[in-house]
Amino acid sequence: MEFKLRPARDHGLETADRLRSLSRERGLGSIVLGSLWRAMLRGYLAVYHRLEVTGRENLPEAPFVLIANHTSHLDALTLSGVLRGEPARRAHALAAGDTFFGSTLSSVFAAYAVNALPVWRKRTKAGELATLRQRLVEDRLVYILFPEGTRARDGAMAPFQPGIGVLVAGTDVPVVPCFLDGCHAAWPPDRSVPAPRKLRVRIGAPLTFADAPATRAGWEDTARQCEAAVRALAP
Amino acid sequence: MMREAVFAHPVTVGIVAATVAVVLAAFAVIGVMTLTGRGTPELRRELWLRTLSWCLLLPLMMGPVLLGREWVIAAATLLGLACLREFDRATGLFRETLVAGIVVVGILAANFAALDHWYAFFVALWPLTVGVIVIGTIPLDRPAGYVQRTALGILAYMLFGAGLAHLSFMANEPGYRPILLMLLTTVALSDVAAFTFGKLIGGPKLLPATSPNKSIAGAVGALCVTTLLVATLSFFIFRGTPMAQPHWLLVFGVIVGIGAQAGDLMLSSIKRDIGIKDMGTILPGHGGVLDRFNSLLLVAPAAFHFIQFFVGFGMGQPARLITGG
Numbered sequence: 001m002e003f004k005l006r007p008a009r010d011h012g013l014e015t016a017d018r019l020r021s022l023s024r025e026r027g028l029g030s031i032v033l034g035s036l037w038r039a040m041l042r043g044y045l046a047v048y049h050r051l052e053v054t055g056r057e058n059l060p061e062a063p064f065v066l067i068a069n070h071t072s073h074l075d076a077l078t079l080s081g082v083l084r085g086e087p088a089r090r091a092h093a094l095a096a097g098d099t100f101f102g103s104t105l106s107s108v109f110a111a112y113a114v115n116a117l118p119v120w121r122k123r124t125k126a127g128e129l130a131t132l133r134q135r136l137v138e139d140r141l142v143y144i145l146f147p148e149g150t151r152a153r154d155g156a157m158a159p160f161q162p163g164i165g166v167l168v169a170g171t172d173v174p175v176v177p178c179f180l181d182g183c184h185a186a187w188p189p190d191r192s193v194p195a196p197r198k199l200r201v202r203i204g205a206p207l208t209f210a211d212a213p214a215t216r217a218g219w220e221d222t223a224r225q226c227e228a229a230v231r232a233l234a235p
Numbered sequence: 236m237m238r239e240a241v242f243a244h245p246v247t248v249g250i251v252a253a254t255v256a257v258v259l260a261a262f263a264v265i266g267v268m269t270l271t272g273r274g275t276p277e278l279r280r281e282l283w284l285r286t287l288s289w290c291l292l293l294p295l296m297m298g299p300v301l302l303g304r305e306w307v308i309a310a311a312t313l314l315g316l317a318c319l320r321e322f323d324r325a326t327g328l329f330r331e332t333l334v335a336g337i338v339v340v341g342i343l344a345a346n347f348a349a350l351d352h353w354y355a356f357f358v359a360l361w362p363l364t365v366g367v368i369v370i371g372t373i374p375l376d377r378p379a380g381y382v383q384r385t386a387l388g389i390l391a392y393m394l395f396g397a398g399l400a401h402l403s404f405m406a407n408e409p410g411y412r413p414i415l416l417m418l419l420t421t422v423a424l425s426d427v428a429a430f431t432f433g434k435l436i437g438g439p440k441l442l443p444a445t446s447p448n449k450s451i452a453g454a455v456g457a458l459c460v461t462t463l464l465v466a467t468l469s470f471f472i473f474r475g476t477p478m479a480q481p482h483w484l485l486v487f488g489v490i491v492g493i494g495a496q497a498g499d500l501m502l503s504s505i506k507r508d509i510g511i512k513d514m515g516t517i518l519p520g521h522g523g524v525l526d527r528f529n530s531l532l533l534v535a536p537a538a539f540h541f542i543q544f545f546v547g548f549g550m551g552q553p554a555r556l557i558t559g560g
Binding site for chain 2: 029
């Protein structure tokens with residue numbers, strides 16, 4: 001019998017700190033709100049963007065990391081709309097802290113609806129990546145992550161950063177490459193609202209990096225393989 | 236359902252007036268301490284924080300009682316849900332979404348039974364909810380952790396649903412105001428008395444491994460104060476009923492006094508077992524909602540059934556207001 005009491009990882013944090021914490025764990029309220037949000041999101045993607053998904057059979061059981069090219073704010077929404085059931089409830093989008101967690105109000109939305117975790121660009125500490133990696137494995141989470149690090153303003157895919165390697169190198173956690181087609185045309189950085197353009201998601205076969213060494217070279221090699229897998233899915 | 240005027244009973248007037256007087260006196264004392272520079276700045280800051288917290292808490296506690304029956308039930312429901320949330324996150328039960336969800340439904344159902352004034356359903360809900368918790372996760376086919384999640388779910392429902400909803404059911408008695416105000420204030424006073432007697436007399440610790448700050452002197456002093464206060468107020472509240480005999484009033488006082496301290500020690504045991512200091516952070520100077528209301532958890536059902544034995548709640552009032560029948 002496994003009888004082990006363990007408080008929430010974010011126990012004892014003040015509300016505002018908790019929303020921005022990488023240790024934030026979902027409770028019943030967050031799951032209910034998140035499910036309502038996803039139902040609305042799926043309806044919007046199906047009706048407004050006529051979302052077409054291929055390769056859904058490649059999605060494994062949690063934990064895994066979903067990666068894709070990044071050209072638009074629609075990207076994370078589209079990928080989270082693709083997931084169903086248990087993986088959907090366990091999914092966290094790794095989102096830019098300065099964009100989505102700037103104010104308490106935006107943090108509430110990012111935390112409760114999108115279930116995002118903040119990543120602070122250019123000042124991510126090694127400890128934060130270690131926390132994300134630990135939670136990915138121990139809490140069997142699903143991360144939605146864009147290894148380019150930022151939206152490609154012109155729509156052309158940029159090289160992947162080695163952060164994806166830090167998260168998965170040396171673990172059995174699969175990385176699922178996806179290619180998002182149409183997001184840039186529907187909602188480029190210079191448009192204030194999305195246009196009703198068609199979106200396509202192609203989901204590729206999962207990759208694992210159990211033997212990749214936990215070194216800079218290992219992480220960069222992991223990132224290169226991930227990038228190649230995403231590029232291979234491009235039309 | 237019959238309704239009484241808010242300040243129909245002199246005990247209601249007395250408790251509200253005394254509470255306002257105590258808060259004003261507390262401000263006066265801390266004000267004088269600040270002006271004369273008595274006590275350390277940390278102590279003064281702590282006292283300010285606690286008193287200001289009470290200024291928020293007291294209207295939230297006493298306001299619904301004064302406003303009316305439905306307000307009491309709404310407040311007890313929210314209190315139960317807030318306590319459950321903290322308990323879930325401290326024990327890890329929140330990871331068992333299904334059990335946590337069943338307990339939420341159980342808390343809502345128990346308070347609905349009180350709102351409906353349907354005592355048979357109110358009583359039936361404890362075995363029914365326990366049954367649903369016990370059966371609920373079997374179809375998941377995940378026996379690992381079954382005993383833990385089921386036991387935690389039942390404990391949570393018993394404390395925050397079945398237990399706290401007794402406060403809601405009390406509101407079906409037209410003269411509920413003095414009873415509820417007496418319980419809310421004497422239970423809070425029990426904490427203050429234990430702290431004061433402990434500081435003044437000191438001496439050996441009560442249960443050092445469970446709660447290192449509590450002394451035997453504090454516990455005995457608080458029990459004496461609470462017993463006498465409850466017995467005296469009950470003398471005025473239950474005058475003319477079979478309960479209004481000195482020995483029964485004293486027994487009632489002892490039940491409230493022991494229940495209040497036992498609730499406190501129960502929460503201390505839970506926190507020590509888990510290895511945390513406070514259950515939450517929502518009330519500055521107090522910790523979480525549970526850290527403040529722990530003393531009420533056991534008092535609510537114990538006081539209810541003692542009074543029910545002699546007097547009853549909502550006797551002669553229309554029942555099943557919503558469901559009919």
